[in-house]
Amino acid sequence: MRVRPIPNTSKALVGTGTGLSATYYDNSDFTNPKLGRRDQRVDFNWGSVAPDPKMGAESFSVRWSGFVQAQFSENYTFSALSDDGVRLYIDNKLVINRWANQSATTSSSAKIALRAGVKVPIRLEYFDSVGDARAHLSWSSASTPKTLIPQSQLYVAAQPAKPIFSVPAGTYSGVQNVAITSATPGAMIRYTLDGSEPDLASSILPPGGALRFTYTQILRAAAFVSGQIPSEIASAHYIIPDTILPGLTITTPAPLLKVTALPPVAGTATDAGSGVSRVDLVLTRLSDGLRWNGTSWVARESGLSTTLAGDGWNLTTSLPRGANLPLGDYEIKAVAYDFAGLIRSQSQKTTVISVVDVSGPTLTISFPANGAVVSDLSGIAGTARDDLNAVAKVGVVIRRVSDGARWNG
Template sequence: MNTRIRTRVPATLAGLVTLATAGGLVTAAGAPAAAATVTCNSPVWKVQFFANTTFGGTPKKTACDTAISENYGSGHPAGVSLPNDNFSARWSLTRDFGSGGPFTFAAETQDGVRVYLDGVRKIDLWKNVSTTQKKSVNLTVPAGKHSLRVDFVAWTGAANVKFTYTPRTSATVDKVKPYGPSGASVAYDRTAHAASLRWAANKEMDLAGYRVYRRPSPGSGWTRISGSGLVTATTYTDKSAPATGANFAYEIRAVDKAGNESGGTADLYITTVDRTAPVGPSKPVYSYDGTTNTTTLSWTPNKETDLAGYRVYRRPSPGSGWTKVSGSGLITKTTFADASAPATGASYGYEVRAVDKAGNESGGSTDIIITTADKTGPAAPKGLAVGYDLWQATLGWQASENAVGYEVSAAPAETGPYSVVATTTAPGKVRVAAPVNTPRFYRVRAFDAAGNPSAYSEVYADDGVDRTGPLAAPTGLNAVVRPGSTDVHWSMAWPAYEDWDNGGSYRMYRSPGRTLDRTTMTRVTCGWDSDSADNRGNCNDVAKRQGTHYTYAVAAVDPFGNEGPLSAPLTVRVALPPVTGLKATPRTDGVFLEWDASTEPDLARYQVFKAESYDDGDGGTIWLAHRVDYLSPSDTSFLHGSEADGETVRYVVVPEDTEGNLLDFDDPALNWVEVTELGTPPVE
């Protein structure tokens, strides 16, 4: 028994009835082959199997096959009931060859094969052989649809068959142009400025691709726009057409592998969106009328056929911000007059731009520069303020830009009449004479270098009441401290001279302690030997306690009682504080005194006083004191040698500072100690 091998099975031999190509793949729906008519979509082959060598009777199987390339070995096709020998198969199809051209038909077989084109036999290898026989034929296939049929017979032994038909693509052989593409269309996207072309695929088997051409319409010069290569898809998008609002025509041409190019498709037309601006106008001719502040421009008309009009722009010169001055509409003439430039003496540039009917605006013409007449004054001064002091009003205000001078006017009523009371080149303090306690109204205006005045400032109403104290504070405070009084001296700067000369004065304040406390300070009533002048002063202060720190400050006062700023403070100490812890111990050799050491940094020495009692002649007693010694600042004890006579006496130790200040021995702040000496008082 022979072993039968099938090395390739047609696609439908497993019971498929219909089979078609989809995206290069074979798809089918199944049913018994003998039960229905089989339809195979071109260029898929329809194959029929017969159990004889004459192709007679009903086929044992009908199926679809994408290629003829079978090797049945010593058996028969799988999936179909056929004898091992003496069976046959017939492949057939009808397809569109497009424009046709030269082809090569090639067959290989064992045993017999015959190939037919439109029923005409082209290859005939029809005999029982023991080895594979081959044959190829070069021929020309006419344009259009044609049928192919391949008959195969397996008589005995091994069986195989193969057939191909391929275009001959050599440029020396193939001189047949492809058909021009069909079904071409174009759609234009005005937003994206893109022409999208589509067409149906060509039928030629040797098709290499397509080329896309464009020309102006009307016009005859075609330009290939699809690049140096070929388009292999059946779509193409063009964004390179000039966006000028012009008409263009497109056509697509097919190209085969031999380089033959078809004729073009029917022309496809678009009108592009207009995004191309006109040419900028020529440099305008201009004139400037300083009397009316009017600039007049004129220019040569543009030549564009779709011109809609012009716009005129202005900017400061130098400067970069252009402003349209010709209004919201377009200028249809070639002249324009502008009287809106500020008449400030500044320079301005002008340019003209053309606009087409699609709204595209050209670049500007060459700039022309004009300088306006200066007829504009500065801005009105702001921030006018008035202060009254010593029969004079002092005015100040903010500077106005470009102002070189100012004029001050005053009136007894807000509505006038106003008269000029001062002129100045700066907005600083301006003083004008004014009656005291009399309302007046003031206003200011500025002038520029050309003499143009500004508007008046807001009116300032002043009541003429002097609420302004001297502007300067006394300086250079110093003091002479004596037992029982302190003399404070100061100097006065120039701004207070007027106040003094017109009845001004000074006030001195004092607060206890080492710093000036405004909440506790009191005004000092100066003693009999105080003195003042316009540039200096002194005040004798007697209302104080020795041994205490005081801080002084002085202010100048104008004739109306307005007080100026306080001077820098001056701190003084009347005298050192009394010693503490004083004790007196009687001894046979005198009285021994002890006390606590003073911590004052400016202690110079101690003075020791002794007091003795006497009859005052009126039945009373008086104590008379005298100094008994000076001691160093490091001493804290002292032995006063005296006769031990049983007398009662008193002692006190008084610290003295480096300036010689010390408390009077009768100052109530001193701590006297009383002691009775040893011994027996003498008998009188």
């Protein structure tokens, strides 16, 4: 005799859940977390596309956690359709364990007794290896046909308190030190300064730390606790005018220096306001006004990026050499920019150098050989070169040693 469960005739309890806490990792072993958010339910078919632009499309993992609330006091069966591996914990007990590379496969738990309206801890762990990726979480009972667990029956774990800034947003005339705190003990504060939303890859504020603002910036911060979704995002726009121009020098080469080749260019750059963000170099050939772009001389202004090191800057590569550096005068202009990014917050220094030729060409006589005895002078040959300029001509003088007379042709 086959016994069928008798459906519960009472009305289904519809909860007020908002989904599960989800943490996405850019690795298949729950390392390198990249994203924390609330997912309304587990119903994803990513295919070969990454779950988020911050992650790769292969070899990632996801952990969903929170509480599940039954709609009836019945035995429930949980089912997970996944590609690849999946583990499900209900009330902290492992009920599905299919942790393996596999194509889309459905795994189900044994029957689990749940009471209507009672929230029970739930944790679903998933990993993708290669190829297609998907994860779906369903349930069924005598009164519930197999269906995706709805958002209304899923609840996130506690959410950390929204961060608080010690200095309110506004306009200030000087430097501001902003401390960031959360009322949630142990919460990690992550922040951004580019207007983007903080996530698990954003900068971390050390406990008890503060941020120093010397120029206009937008601060956004959120609190993070493992197993919980991030807090609400706190934002503040600090307007701090930067009126300090960068200081700039060119230390090498010296002004009006005469050289045979262009030496490395270096100098100093300082800024007491927002700080120096970069120094660009513009090299102009004064004979025709062309600028050097790193590989050739062009008509438009072309800035070469220098290397910053402390208060110093330098450029040792991408400079013209050999045939690209003919004799003449050159202007070297350096331009310093600060982090405020304002046009007025730049300064420049210019020096002029002259490329001159101070070394003679090199010359050899290959024929006739030195000390050779010949009956007839059939020809004279050799080599002539100059590292900086082309050889214009080679003259030959033939002198008769017996009386010092010279041959005129």
